[in-house]
Amino acid sequence: MDPLSDILSLLKPRSHVSAGFDAGNPWSVHYANLQEMIKCFAIVSGTCWLAVDGEKEAVALQAGDCFVLPTGRPFRLASDLSLPAVDSGAIFPPQREGGVVRLNAGGDCYMVGSGFVVGGRIRASCSSDCPPSCISAKRRIRLRCAGAWSA
Secondary structure, eight states: OOHHHHHHHHHOOEEEEEEEEEEOSSOEEEEOOOTTOEEEEEEEEEEEEEEETTOSSOEEEETTEEEEETTOOOEEEESOTTSOOEEHHHHSOTTOOSSEEEETTOOSEEEEEEEEEOOSTHHHHHHHTOOOEEEETTTTEEEETTSSOOO
């Protein structure tokens, strides 16, 4: 097996959902009810802010950046963090597979994302030991969300 297949076989992913999100400014969305779901996103175009509950600083994201939130902690994505946030459940239908959700007619920030629950022995490690992380392909940096490390 290849390395990705090895990792996936250890994770035993289940209950996954994937979709696109196309936001038009101004916007702010809070993801609260994650139920131990691992979330991962890639910013395709535009920019936004990522604020993860429990982290001291928000992270500015741009096209080419990806992030993984392995702990199920609530987080916020926004064009401006000073805006009041809309609950993600109000704009994302439950268990919507594929397609693109548009907010405010879209056009300013486009991202693709996926969420899944893992099983097996690795589940406890993912929920307690893994920090949120961001990777920027364009800027050639790797950030622990909220800044603790970079390379």
